[in-house]
Amino acid sequence: MRTAASDISMMNIFFLLEALLLVDGVFGVDVKVSLSVMEGDSVTLKPHTEIPEEDSAQWWFGDNIIAQMNKAAGHFSTSKGDDVGFKDRLNLDNQTGYLTITNITNDHTGLYKLKIKTTTEKSKTFSVTVHGNMTTVSVKEGESITLDTGLVEIKGYDLIMWKFKNQLIAGINTVNNTLKYDERFNGRLQQYRQTGSLIISNSRNTDSGDYHLNMSSSSHTVQRTINVTVSGVSDTQTPDPGVSPGVVAGIVVVAVLLAVAGVIYHCWKISKLKRPKDVAENNGTNEFLNKTALEANSDHL
């Protein structure tokens, strides 16, 4: 009985040790982190391992070195990645040694390994799978917009955040299991707890724009920008659907009444103006007549 119990505790210690090795990637254990991303994503691999000043470190993609650094010598380079199709896509953080692959494509599916040469060689391996493409979404006004994380489940990520116009609009924090929504969307947002994907229901034109996804864990960060276009629904309809026929009829009746009133007022105004003018004209004529009469008279003088 006693031997069985100690066997079990030995096993627990063994598992615990193994778990620690997996987490820290120490003692040359080749740790594997698997991540699944989409074309166009920006992916940051975070080895979580201190890179000693005087040691050199190399990032490998399959059998090729794609980036290398030596802090003490102040040497950082991603140029070797150009030869194997990473041109302008790699960024090496000169403090942390984090490697970022921007606008990743299918060709970049594979194993990424950071090797640190100390007295013994340490390494950490990431398995990256690139599939799908979620760069644009087009819907008609009123339809719902689905912004996909591409994940089957968010396990492994601490934070899944969606941003729009530099504002956090929805997010899941798996550490304290909280969910947050932006009130400006008036309850039209829904984020799946299992996948982190976001649904915006009853879309409006003002929902158009770039949405930014940020999924982060201690070992990697994935960023994605999705261009959403919400197009109007009324391009094929001739009358303005916002005005009902009843309202149109009402407007016509009011317009006719105003026109009639205008005509009546105009006639009244003309007749009112005409009277004194007629009088003046008459006066004028009278003056003319008088003048001619005077002239006529003067002729006689």
Ligand SMILES: *[C@@H]1O[C@H](CO)[C@@H](O)[C@H](O)[C@H]1NC(C)=O
């Ligand atoms: C996504 O797919 C579309 C067509 O399917 C293509 O035009 C576009 O280049 C792709 N985007 C990326 C980032 O691969």
Ligand SMILES: *[C@@H]1O[C@H](CO)[C@@H](O)[C@H](O)[C@H]1NC(C)=O
């Ligand atoms: C590290 O990168 C930053 C910003 O890219 C730069 O300002 C700094 O000089 C770099 N440090 C070294 C040691 O290259």
Ligand SMILES: *[C@@H]1O[C@H](CO)[C@@H](O)[C@H](O)[C@H]1NC(C)=O
């Ligand atoms: C991403 O890469 C694709 C080709 O794979 C290219 O067509 C597209 O313009 C790139 N996008 C950006 C933002 O660089």
Ligand SMILES: *[C@@H]1O[C@H](CO)[C@@H](O)[C@H](O)[C@H]1NC(C)=O
């Ligand atoms: C959850 O954690 C985040 C920081 O990681 C914090 O901002 C937020 O207030 C926390 N929420 C709750 C309910 O504790």
Ligand SMILES: *[C@@H]1O[C@H](CO)[C@@H](O)[C@H](O)[C@H]1NC(C)=O
């Ligand atoms: C993504 O989230 C991580 C962790 O919170 C943060 O360090 C990083 O700056 C974020 N990136 C963007 C573009 O918001």
Ligand SMILES: *[C@@H]1O[C@H](CO)[C@@H](O)[C@H](O)[C@H]1NC(C)=O
């Ligand atoms: C998003 O897509 C629309 C139409 O497809 C385009 O007019 C707009 O320039 C795009 N925005 C960005 C930031 O790429």
